[in-house]
Every structure is written in structure tokens, then in C-alpha cells.
Amino acid sequence: MSQVVPFLDLKAQYHSIKTEIDDAVLGVLASSVYVLGTEVAKFEEEFAEFHGAQHGVAVNTGTSALHVALIAAGVGPGDEVITVSMTFIATAASVSYTGATPVFVDVDPITFTMDPSKIEAKITSRTKVILPVHLYGQAADMKQIMAIAERHGLVVIEDAAQAHGAEYQGKRVGGIGHMATFSFYPGKNLGAYGEGGIVTTNNPGYARHMKLLRDWGQEKKYHHDMIAYNYRMDAIQGAILRVKLRYLKAWTDLRRTHALKYEASLSKHGIRRANELTGRYHVYHIYSVFHPARQQLQAALQAEGIHTGMHYPIPVHLQKPYQFLGYSEGDFPVTEQAAKEQLSLPMFAELTQEQVSRVAAVVNSWVERTNVA
Numbered sequence: 050m051s052q053v054v055p056f057l058d059l060k061a062q063y064h065s066i067k068t069e070i071d072d073a074v075l076g077v078l079a080s081s082v083y084v085l086g087t088e089v090a091k092f093e094e095e096f097a098e099f100h101g102a103q104h105g106v107a108v109n110t111g112t113s114a115l116h117v118a119l120i121a122a123g124v125g126p127g128d129e130v131i132t133v134s135m136t137f138i139a140t141a142a143s144v145s146y147t148g149a150t151p152v153f154v155d156v157d158p159i160t161f162t163m164d165p166s167k168i169e170a171k172i173t174s175r176t177k178v179i180l181p182v183h184l185y186g187q188a189a190d191m192k193q194i195m196a197i198a199e200r201h202g203l204v205v206i207e208d209a210a211q212a213h214g215a216e217y218q219g220k221r222v223g224g225i226g227h228m229a230t231f232s233f234y235p236g237k238n239l240g241a242y243g244e245g246g247i248v249t250t251n252n253p254g255y256a257r258h259m260k261l262l263r264d265w266g267q268e269k270k271y272h273h274d275m276i277a278y279n280y281r282m283d284a285i286q287g288a289i290l291r292v293k294l295r296y297l298k299a300w301t302d303l304r305r306t307h308a309l310k311y312e313a314s315l316s317k318h319g320i321r322r323a324n325e326l327t328g329r330y331h332v333y334h335i336y337s338v339f340h341p342a343r344q345q346l347q348a349a350l351q352a353e354g355i356h357t358g359m360h361y362p363i364p365v366h367l368q369k370p371y372q373f374l375g376y377s378e379g380d381f382p383v384t385e386q387a388a389k390e391q392l393s394l395p396m397f398a399e400l401t402q403e404q405v406s407r408v409a410a411v412v413n414s415w416v417e418r419t420n421v422a
């Protein structure tokens with residue numbers, strides 16, 4: 050059996066920064082402040098600054114980040130939120146938590162992010178928020194989306210769970226929309242050693258509201274201003290994320306180097322890729338290829354010890370819990386075709402150039418054989 054190429058290798062990254070991480074964790078253990086505290090507060094500041102935003106509100110997951118951002122935007126029962134079906138279910142589920150309805154639009158066939166030309170037809174008197182997803186690590190078309198939101202008086206929340214450090218027209222995501230949410234699930238470009246999330250914003254009113262929402266509605270202990278949540282970030286995660294944030298740029302550069310190498314090799318044989326558009330800075334959380342015989346391609350790679358993923362095989366509008374909304378196959382052709390054809394190749398900073406070359410060579414030779422057959 051050939052050498053295994055994992056889809057993701059979290060151990061390699063830990064070993065590369067072990068001393069700093071261990072010191073940070075031991076520091077928290079010794080401090081006896083285990084929830085929120087100065088490590089989390091400093092992380093909020095540093096992460097927000099990195100993304101060009103004035104405020105950061107750290108929470109326990111990316112899903113909670115979406116939930117508190119939606120509530121801060123005033124979303125509640127009976128409201129509508131325009132989003133995409135081509136995403137992880139958390140995007141839609143967080144809308145459902147508020148009692149509002151997710152209203153889906155299709156994505157564009159180049160970036161697989163929200164197609165702005167589809168938004169206005171879906172705006173009603175109940176629409177409160179537009180919630181684009183920076184899928185795979187590439188920003189959605191924020192200029193168009195912000196212009197539409199402004200025309201209709203809507204709030205824009207960026208779901209940047211997969212897009213730490215991504216840029217749109219020279220500006221990092223996180224400070225473009227009214228709020229942006231990130232996930233620190235371990236496999237993300239900036240991953241905690243457990244769960245974590247954050248909302249960034251330039252609006253102090255939203256930031257204050259979300260700080261109340263994540264911590265039982267209290268600014269002063271046992272004085273509760275509202276029925277809220279326990280969505281606090283652990284201090285250990287804050288301390289770990291502070292260390293890892295310092296490496297994010299270097300790790301992103303490595304991901305981009307791998308993506309360039311994939312691109313240079315795969316373009317010769319023409320398999321479809323989710324390409325970086327001019328004016329965007331893709332951080333390649335996921336490196337996607339597309340082929341109608343995706344299952345066979347995945348099997349061919351697996352036979353060579355190369356692990357892959359699918360993001361995502363069933364679009365949200367066709368998932369069981371959203372059947373009640375009445376969507377059907379054919380409603381979002383770009384999303385549905387991508388769900389059938391997308392395959393995620395190994396992508397993480399510590400991949401070697403040899404591993405990238407081998408993955409690309411196996412894909413290319415499979416494409417060649419398939420084209421001939």
C-alpha cells in the first residue's frame with residue numbers, strides 16, 4: 050500500500066508549536082480562571098484587529114456565534130433570513146433557533162458562494178438579514194451583497210467559519226459586513242483544541258448585546274437583563290487560539306502554495322476546480338474539485354492511500370429537517386450539481402510538496418483514464 054496522505058493532520062501542527070501551546074495551557078491551569086477572563090479578552094482584541102474589526106465577542110462554537118449575531122440583528126419568530134443551501138447545516142439551523150425561516154438562494158458556479166443576482170427576488174417585508182457564506186475559504190461577492198442590503202435596509206452577517214484571514218478587494222473578511230462569525234472547530238484554518246467561535250463587528254451596540262447573550266444576560270454577576278445563554282469561551286481555548294493566531298498568516302501562505310501547486314498540475318488535465326477570483330484572497334480551507342464520477346475518483350484516491358472529503362453531499366434545502374419548507378430537487382441547480390460532483394482533496398499547512406504532487410498525479414491519471422474509457 051502506498052504512503053497514506055491524510056485529509057487533515059492535526060498532530061503535525063501541534064508538534065510544530067508544542068512548547069508554546071503547552072506553556073499557554075499550563076498558564077491557564079495555574080491561573081485558575083477557566084472561563085472567559087483575560088486570555089479570552091486578549092484573544093478577542095487580537096482576532097478582531099487581525100480582521101479589521103473593532104470588536105470581537107468570543108463564544109463556545111461557530112454555531113453560537115451565528116445564533117447571537119442573528120439575535121443582535123433583531124431576528125426573531127416570523128422573520129426571514131436570506132442565505133445559501135450550499136453550506137454546513139449550522140448556517141440554516143442557527144436561523145431556525147431564532148424562530149425565523151431560512152430562505153435559500155443559489156450560488157455562483159465559480160466560487161460556490163451566494164449569487165447576488167438571486168437575492169432581490171427573495172426579499173419580502175419579513176426579510177431582516179442576508180447571510181452569505183465564505184465557502185471553502187473564499188469571500189462571497191460582498192460589494193454586491195452590501196449594496197443590496199443597503200438598498201433594502203437589511204443587516205449583513207458574514208458566515209466566515211471557513212475563511213479566517215480571507216480577503217475581498219484587499220480587505221479581510223470580518224469587518225466588511227455588519228457582523229461576521231467564525232468557527233474554531235479543530236479542523237478549521239484557525240482551530241481550537243476543542244470548540245470555539247467568535248463574532249466580529251464594528252458596531253459597539255451589537256458587541257454589547259452579544260456579550261450579554263453569551264453570558265446569561267449579565268454585566269454584573271447575578272443581575273440578569275434578559276433570558277440569555279451560556280455560550281462562553283473556555284480560557285484554555287482563548288490561550289491556545291492566541292498562540293495559533295500568530296501563525297495564521299504563515300499557515301495560510303502554505304495552504305496557498307499547495308493550492309497553486311494543485312492548480313498548476315490539475316489544470317493540465319482539466320478537472321474542474323473552485324478557482325480564486327481576481328480581487329479575492331482565498332485561504333483554501335477546502336481545496337475542491339468537481340467531477341460527475343466523483344465516487345469513482347474518491348475510490349481511486351482511496352486505493353492509493355489518499356483521503357478525501359465531500360463538502361457537502363446533500364444541500365441543506367434537501368435535508369430532512371428542512372423538508373417542511375417545501376423546496377424540491379431542481380430549485381437550486383448550481384448547488385445541487387456541486388453536491389453531486391464536489392470532492393475535497395487533502396489540504397493543510399503541513400502537507401509536503403511531494404504529497405501534493407502525488408495527489409495531483411493520481412487525480413490526473415484517473416482523469417486521463419476516464420476520458421479515454
Ligand SMILES: Cc1ncc(COP(=O)(O)O)c(C=O)c1O
Pocket residue numbers: 110111112113136137139140182208210211231232233234244245246
Ligand atoms: C459554513 C459553516 N458555518 C457554521 C459552522 C459551525 O461552526 P461550529 O462547528 O464551530 O459550530 C461551520 C462549521 O463546520 C461551517 O463550516
